[in-house]
Amino acid sequence: MSDDGGGVLFLLLAGPAAATGLYWGLYRHYRNTDKSHAFERETTVEAKPITGSDQKIDEIKGTKASRIAGDNVREYRKRVQRIQGDSG
Amino acid sequence: MSNANNPPPLPRPPPVPGQNGPAYTGPGSPQDVPPLPGSFPIDPNTLPKPIRDELLAPDPLAIDTSATELKDGLNRCPKCGATDIRQKAGSDLLVCLYCRNEWHGARVEEEFGLGAGIDQLRGRVIASGARDIAADTASLMSFKCTGCGAEVTINTASQMTARCHWCRHVFGVNEQVPNGAVPDALLPFHIKKDDAVARIRQFVDKRRLFALKAFKEEFTPENVIGVYLPYMIVDGNVSADIAGHAEIETRSYTRGSGNNKTTYYDADVYQVARHVEFTVDDLPLESSTERGNLDTRANTNNIINTILPFDTKNAVKWNASYLAGFTSEKRNQDVVHLQPRLEDQLLSIARAQVQGSMQPYNRGVRWEQERLDVHGTRWVSMYLPVWLYSYQQPGGKGSLLHYIAVNGRTGETMGSVPVQQWKLILAALTVGTVIEGIALMIIGSTL
Numbered sequence: 114m115s116d117d118g119g120g121v122l123f124l125l126l127a128g129p130a131a132a133t134g135l136y137w138g139l140y141r142h143y144r145n146t147d148k149s150h151a152f153e154r155e156t157t158v159e160a161k162p163i164t165g166s167d168q169k170i171d172e173i174k175g176t177k178a179s180r181i182a183g184d185n186v187r188e189y190r191k192r193v194q195r196i197q198g199d200s201g
Numbered sequence: 202m203s204n205a206n207n208p209p210p211l212p213r214p215p216p217v218p219g220q221n222g223p224a225y226t227g228p229g230s231p232q233d234v235p236p237l238p239g240s241f242p243i244d245p246n247t248l249p250k251p252i253r254d255e256l257l258a259p260d261p262l263a264i265d266t267s268a269t270e271l272k273d274g275l276n277r278c279p280k281c282g283a284t285d286i287r288q289k290a291g292s293d294l295l296v297c298l299y300c301r302n303e304w305h306g307a308r309v310e311e312e313f314g315l316g317a318g319i320d321q322l323r324g325r326v327i328a329s330g331a332r333d334i335a336a337d338t339a340s341l342m343s344f345k346c347t348g349c350g351a352e353v354t355i356n357t358a359s360q361m362t363a364r365c366h367w368c369r370h371v372f373g374v375n376e377q378v379p380n381g382a383v384p385d386a387l388l389p390f391h392i393k394k395d396d397a398v399a400r401i402r403q404f405v406d407k408r409r410l411f412a413l414k415a416f417k418e419e420f421t422p423e424n425v426i427g428v429y430l431p432y433m434i435v436d437g438n439v440s441a442d443i444a445g446h447a448e449i450e451t452r453s454y455t456r457g458s459g460n461n462k463t464t465y466y467d468a469d470v471y472q473v474a475r476h477v478e479f480t481v482d483d484l485p486l487e488s489s490t491e492r493g494n495l496d497t498r499a500n501t502n503n504i505i506n507t508i509l510p511f512d513t514k515n516a517v518k519w520n521a522s523y524l525a526g527f528t529s530e531k532r533n534q535d536v537v538h539l540q541p542r543l544e545d546q547l548l549s550i551a552r553a554q555v556q557g558s559m560q561p562y563n564r565g566v567r568w569e570q571e572r573l574d575v576h577g578t579r580w581v582s583m584y585l586p587v588w589l590y591s592y593q594q595p596g597g598k599g600s601l602l603h604y605i606a607v608n609g610r611t612g613e614t615m616g617s618v619p620v621q622q623w624k625l626i627l628a629a630l631t632v633g634t635v636i637e638g639i640a641l642m643i644i645g646s647t648l
Binding site for chain 1: 255451474545616629637638
């Protein structure tokens with residue numbers, strides 16, 4: 114919000130945003146289209162200690178972005194490039 | 202399958218369109234991690250009272266599967282419902298001390314050694330879900346419903362007709378199709394019909410304000426049907442490698458003044474890799490093509506998927522007498538068909554496992570590559586008990602079969618209630634207009 118115009122626009126958008134949010138919130142409450150088996154936390158998993166490497170490769174100065182581009186640390190189910198391994 | 206002898210490796214599955222890939226990766230399939238129970242995008246306290254009351258009404262309680270009442274592994278007597286059951290000395294039979302009923306109730310967990318040695322698993326071990334049909338299962342037959350084409354298994358010893366739980370068509374013995382899959386094990390129903398009806402009623406009472414009028418008028422939870430649905434229960438011993446980039450914020454500062462402030466960030470970029478070895482115990486996968494299709498635009502199978510998991514540790518060896526009074530669906534997917542879906546879920550679990558080790562990266566992580574090595578898996582086919590209430594929403598293109606499902610063991614309840622669109626849109630517009638009015642008042646007073 115760089116000026117007053119931005120603030121007014123923000124306030125004007127409050128109505129449509131609330132309407133959309135309420136519609137989708139209630140729709141999902143009734144239809145539950147976003148639900149599925151949460152197997153990541155509901156399955157018995159026994160993991161050995163996690164190993165790995167962390168290597169600093171670069172520094173960023175003065176970016177406006179508050180998060181890394183393409184952050185997917187919580188999107189467990191979105192597949193990324195698969196390196197072929199063994200299939201039992 | 203008590204030993205872990207390595208069978209010869211099975212060939213890679215041939216690509217079967219519509220069965221192998223798109224069913225679980227297609228758009229609309231629940232690829233998003235489901236929200237935590239009870240979460241709602243808007244604070245309910247800010248909403249009008251009728252809506253708030255509905256949202257805050259209690260959900261049907263689900264029994265914790267780690268509860269001691271289920272841990273004992275004793276299932277109810279199929280004849281009288283009593284739990285006073287003992288092993289008959291010197292045999293594999295169970296005897297009900299109340300009605301003297303005797304039956305086979307060996308837990309597969311011990312019988313097949315399913316709980317132990319998962320970390321030693323190598324290769325693919327498959328329980329003989331298609332073992333020789335024992336005398337007590339000879340009366341079990343599959344029928345093709347003439348109404349909708351679904352296959353329903355019935356125990357002909359106790360009933361010669363059955364009602365299809367998909368289309369409610371009643372059909373008879375003469376329309377028999379060859380029987381294919383008899384599972385290794387099943388979990389008997391634990392939640393009684395009255396209990397299931399009460400849970401479905403409670404679930405729908407929480408969703409009445411904007412429900413389709415016809416649905417409310419025709420709502421008869423007493424029509425709920427007990428169904429044994431086919432699943433593959435999989436143990437796995439795997440390791441996964443994940444690689445990507447992550448960033449740590451080193452400094453943030455603001456430039457400009459007044460309304461022209463902009464925040465800038467400095468960050469260190471890291472190349473990160475993680476390796477995790479883990480075992481999964483009793484991961485359930487739908488082994489029917491129709492049930493495994495979780496496209497939420499075309500069906501509401503995700504509802505039945507949500508009530509997983511079951512306390513599969515208490516499963517008993519297959520016995521047709523457990524099916525008396527219930528219907529069941531036949532398995533039509535083999536291990537090779539389900540392998541891609543298993544690998545997909547294992548990768549998701551691996552990603553969830555390593556998340557804890559990424560805490561220092563406060564600007565987030567971008568995973569770019571992942572690799573899965575499946576050292577060993579063990580597959581057991583199982584019938585799991587589900588109370589299913591269905592409602593066919595009328596209307597050509599918008600026609601959709603809505604399910605409300607109750608987990609037959611834990612009582613976990615989930616459902617899809619059809620929405621009266623105009624009512625919902627009207628409510629959203631009303632709330633939006635009120636908020637817009639307040640916004641305009643604020644703007645007006647500042648000008």
